[in-house]
Amino acid sequence: MSTTRLPVAGSTTEPERAASPPRTVLFGWGFRPFFLAAGIYAFAPLLVWLFEFSTGTDLTARWSAMFFHGHEMVFGFAAAAVTGFLLTAVPNWTGTDRVHGPKLAALAALWLAGRVAMWCSAWLPAWLVTVVDLALFPTLALTLAGPLIRAKRARNMPFPVLLLVLFAANLLTHLQVLGVAHTMRLGLHLGIYVLVMLILIVGGRITPAFTSGALRKAGSGLELRPAFRYEPVATIGAAALALVLDLAKAPAAWTASVSLLAGLLVAWRLFRWRSVRTWRWPIVWILHIGYGFVALGFLTRAVDGFFGVMTATTTLHAFTAGAIGTMILAVMTRAALGHSGRTIVASPPIVIAYLLVVAGALVRVFTPELVAPAKYPQAVVIGGVIWAAGYLLFTVIYAPILIRPRVDGRPG
Structure with missing residues (x-):
């Protein structure tokens, strides 16, 4: 499978003769x-x-x-x-x-x-x-x-x-x-759905690539390849169709059926990527969790469409607080380390940040389903504060990395 490479430690993408130090790092x-x-x-x-x-x-x-x-x-x-x-x-x-x-x-x-x-x-x-x-x-x-x-x-x-x-x-x-x-809601939902598509495209490339790399370093020769040639296209296509049907307010059964297919395809890819075997590498398993929230979003949309037992905000926050929030944190922590010349390993505080964002997202996703209406506002605040704390911790830990020169002395 062709993979997308993020910039990594020690790499440069431009001729050295063209590299001139910027005025500010x-x-x-x-x-x-x-x-x-x-x-x-x-x-x-x-x-x-x-x-x-x-x-x-x-x-x-x-x-x-x-x-x-x-x-x-x-x-x-x-x-x-x-x-x-x-x-x-x-x-x-x-x-x-x-x-x-x-x-x-x-x-x-x-x-x-x-x-x-x-x-x-x-x-x-x-x-x-x-x-x-x-x-x-x-x-x-x-x-x-x-x-x-x-x-x-x-x-x-x-x-x-x-x-x-x-x-x-x-x-x-x-x-x-x-x-x-x-068109406010339409615009917001369209924006969210484009971000979901970006996660499916980018996450679908980098998650198996980085997982394969981690498994190889651990002594496993396992190469994660698509089960069939058009697996990535089928997954992205089903997801795109489900999102378009939702935006177009198509009959609930249509949207639910395609959402179910999309959710199962995303979940199937995660299963094939050996998510359980990544537990030793937080900087890898957080990618799997972010991608997994996409599956959760589609599957909750399917359940709501078929049975009407879930609120629209459940799916929405599975995509936003869950998939978008988690995958952004996963990619930023990895890319910043690699492209500042540092070892690509999540430090203990960043592991805590991962857990906070995931926990806050889960609270926000399932609050409408599990919390009595009278307690709903408090639960929303609790979930939001937990999620925000994860990003606050990321910012405190990563601000010095982002504003200081590379540790290996290379430009950039």
Whole structure:
């Protein structure tokens, strides 16, 4: 099976003659500013929303607290993580120069300007907030498309396309605030579903690759390959169809049936990837858990569609707090270590961060099903605080890694 390689320790993707040290280490590689931003933005706005949720206050008058929370977790937190990953991975895939220095700082400024505009949306014209907040994704798509096209990497061309779909999803959310159309929920759900597709594509490549590597180091010659030639395509195709049916509000039986197929295919891939055998390597098993939350999301959607016994928020938070939150943490912790010249091993505090994010996600996913309505607000706050604590711990541990030079003295 062809695999996607993340940048690893000791690797460089550009000619040494072209490598010039950036003015600041923070803007030496795409993962540095954007992983730091994602870490901070995972917990800070979430804690603000939990305060709003528990007290009934609304700090963003033009956006309801719930919609603002959803928007910023998708188009703020997750967008930062996706941007950092792609700016780091694409040079590795294509052998082209990395985006660094002033160009990287400009991209980071676009992301930050969007966040400032959103937090000041009660006082700024809605059209201005829209323009500023929408700027990142098309700029990033154009930045990445050039190297991919020149390198003839058709296999990775879906990434700029998905970035443009994220742009469209974000636009849909703003159209409601502008009073043009009632498309807030559609935009948020579309954004979440694009992130799920990114997890299926990227996670489907790196999880078996890194698992095979860990097993080989442990003395196992096991090579994790697809059970049949079109297994990855079938899984991604079934998932995409299930998500499209959900967005289109297709008959419940249709959506449930395809969701069941997608969930079973994702779960089958995990089974074949020997998830149980990864328990010795937290930096590997966290990838399996993140991918597993995708299966959980589709399977809960199927159960809800067939029997009507689960709420829509169960599936939604299996995808968001579970799959997106866990997989982002898994990829950021691994990529930052490898591309800063460090040994790719999760430290004990990061293992705790993993457990906190997973535990917080599970509480959030199953709160509507297991908690009495009177206790629901408290359970939501508890789950959110646990999840946020995991990202706070990540930020404290990884901030020095992200802002300091590589330990091996290489540029970046």
